[in-house]
Amino acid sequence: MYVTSPCEVRPKLPVAPLASSTYQATETRLKPGAYLYFEGDEVEWLYQVTSGVLRLTRLLADGRRQVIAFGLPGDTVGFPAAGLHHTDCEALTDVRLQPFRRAHLENGEGDPKLHTALLQAALREISAMQDHFMMLGRKSATEKVASFLCVLSERVGENLGAYRQVKLPMSRSDIADFLGLTTETVSRTLTQLRKSQIIAIDSIHTVIIQRPEALLNLAEGSSD
Amino acid sequence: MYVTSPCEVRPKLPVAPLASSTYQATETRLKPGAYLYFEGDEVEWLYQVTSGVLRLTRLLADGRRQVIAFGLPGDTVGFPAAGLHHTDCEALTDVRLQPFRRAHLENGEGDPKLHTALLQAALREISAMQDHFMMLGRKSATEKVASFLCVLSERVGENLGAYRQVKLPMSRSDIADFLGLTTETVSRTLTQLRKSQIIAIDSIHTVIIQRPEALLNLAEGSSD
DNA sequence: CGAGACTTTGACAGATTTCAACACGGGTGG
DNA sequence: CCACCCGTGTTGAAATCTGTCAAAGTCTCG
Numbered sequence: 001m002y003v004t005s006p007c008e009v010r011p012k013l014p015v016a017p018l019a020s021s022t023y024q025a026t027e028t029r030l031k032p033g034a035y036l037y038f039e040g041d042e043v044e045w046l047y048q049v050t051s052g053v054l055r056l057t058r059l060l061a062d063g064r065r066q067v068i069a070f071g072l073p074g075d076t077v078g079f080p081a082a083g084l085h086h087t088d089c090e091a092l093t094d095v096r097l098q099p100f101r102r103a104h105l106e107n108g109e110g111d112p113k114l115h116t117a118l119l120q121a122a123l124r125e126i127s128a129m130q131d132h133f134m135m136l137g138r139k140s141a142t143e144k145v146a147s148f149l150c151v152l153s154e155r156v157g158e159n160l161g162a163y164r165q166v167k168l169p170m171s172r173s174d175i176a177d178f179l180g181l182t183t184e185t186v187s188r189t190l191t192q193l194r195k196s197q198i199i200a201i202d203s204i205h206t207v208i209i210q211r212p213e214a215l216l217n218l219a220e221g222s223s224d
Numbered sequence: 225m226y227v228t229s230p231c232e233v234r235p236k237l238p239v240a241p242l243a244s245s246t247y248q249a250t251e252t253r254l255k256p257g258a259y260l261y262f263e264g265d266e267v268e269w270l271y272q273v274t275s276g277v278l279r280l281t282r283l284l285a286d287g288r289r290q291v292i293a294f295g296l297p298g299d300t301v302g303f304p305a306a307g308l309h310h311t312d313c314e315a316l317t318d319v320r321l322q323p324f325r326r327a328h329l330e331n332g333e334g335d336p337k338l339h340t341a342l343l344q345a346a347l348r349e350i351s352a353m354q355d356h357f358m359m360l361g362r363k364s365a366t367e368k369v370a371s372f373l374c375v376l377s378e379r380v381g382e383n384l385g386a387y388r389q390v391k392l393p394m395s396r397s398d399i400a401d402f403l404g405l406t407t408e409t410v411s412r413t414l415t416q417l418r419k420s421q422i423i424a425i426d427s428i429h430t431v432i433i434q435r436p437e438a439l440l441n442l443a444e445g446s447s448d
Numbered sequence: 449c450g451a452g453a454c455t456t457t458g459a460c461a462g463a464t465t466t467c468a469a470c471a472c473g474g475g476t477g478g
Numbered sequence: 479c480c481a482c483c484c485g486t487g488t489t490g491a492a493a494t495c496t497g498t499c500a501a502a503g504t505c506t507c508g
Binding site: 204 | 486487488489
C-alpha cells in the first residue's frame, strides 16, 4: 500500500486473486512479528496478501529507517531486483498469503495468465509508487497523515454505524517512517484531527473517521 | 534516474541496449522542450534513452509538481498502468530514444528476449524507486543535493583532469521538485557546497566535483 | 542590446524536529 | 488479584531547518 491521491482511488474490488488456486502452492501463514524475508535474500516466491498486514522496510547505514510500504489484502509483495529482495518484510498481524513462484513472473512458461497477472501487479506498483513520491516530497504533515488515513479507510476500513472504523496495526513510528515524519509529529497530528472532531481515537490502534469529507479535504491540501 | 544509495552504485555498464535493433522500430529523436507523452495518454510505446535527458513529472490539482524521475541514457521510461501513462515526459536536451512496442512488455509473443529485458527493467525500476523513498522521506536538504550530484556523476559525469564534470540540463526548480525541496534551498545548498570547495559551479548548468569523497560523505549523512 | 526568465541572496516566518518529561496500558511476577 | 515496570504514546518547550517573500543579479534569446 502506498499513499496515492485520494481523487484517483479506484473502484473497490473484492480482493482479486491473481489466479485460480489450482496452480499455486498452498497458503502461507505468519504470526505477528514473523519475518517473511529479509533484504538481500534470494527471491524464490512472490506473495499476494490474502488477509492481515505486512510491513516492508529498508534501513540506512546510520539506522534511519524508511517503511517502504504496508502490504494490505490484495497487495503483492516480493518483487525481485537482480534476483534479490530489497526490503525486510515483517507481519504486523496474523497474515495469510498466497505464494507464487518467482519463475511465474520472470518466465511465463507454464501459466501465461498468472505471468500476466504478476506483471500487471508490478506495473501497478510502479504507478502507485509514483503517487507516493508526490506525497513524500510535497505534502505537509497534516496532508500526509490525512492521506494515510483516507487510503487505509478505503482499503481496510469497516463501516461502524454512520462512521468508518480503521484499524492501525502498525506503531506510530511505523507510520512516521512511512510518511517521512517523526513519531511525535504523527501523534500531534492525530491529536489535532481528534480535537477537530474529524476523527476519534477509539484505542491506540483504532481510529474512527467521523467526517470523511473533511479528512479528504485535508488530504488534498484544501487549506485548513 | 532515481537517487539511490551511493553505497550500492552498481558497476558501470555501457548503456546496454535491451535488444538487438533487428526487431525494433527506428530510433526516435526529440528536441529540448518536446513532449514524448502526457499523463493520461494511452501507452503504445516504451522507450529506452540512448542519449540525452528526459524529465518525468506529475502534477497535483493545486499546481504543486513532483518530478518523478529523470530519464538518463540507459533508463527505460513509459511503463503503463492500466494501459495509460501516469506522468508527463519532456525532453530537456536533444534526446535519442529506442522505442519498443508496449505489447512486447505485456505479452512476450514474438520476442521473449525483449519481453524479459523490459520486465527486468520494470523490476529494476521498482527497486530504484524504493531507494528514492528513503531519500525523499529521510534525508536532509544537503544529503539530498549531494546524493543527487553523486548519482549524476556516476551516470553521466565526465572526467575533466583530476576532477569530474557533471552537466545539469534541468533547472533548479526541476531539481527542487525532484528532491522535494524549493529552488531557493537547492540554490543555497549548491552555494554552500561551492564555498566548502567540494564542488565548483562552472556555469549554471555545469558542476565540477572537486572532492568526490567529501560529497559522498555528505550524501550518506556523515554529519556536516 | 533589451526583456524576461531563471538564479542567487537575504531576512524572516513557520513547520517540523529535537529533547525531555509525563501518561498510559498491557504483561509479569509477587 | 494487584502492583510494578517497561515499552509505547502524548504533550510541552525550545531549537533548527526549510520555506516564504522580496530584491538584486545573471543569463539567454530574440
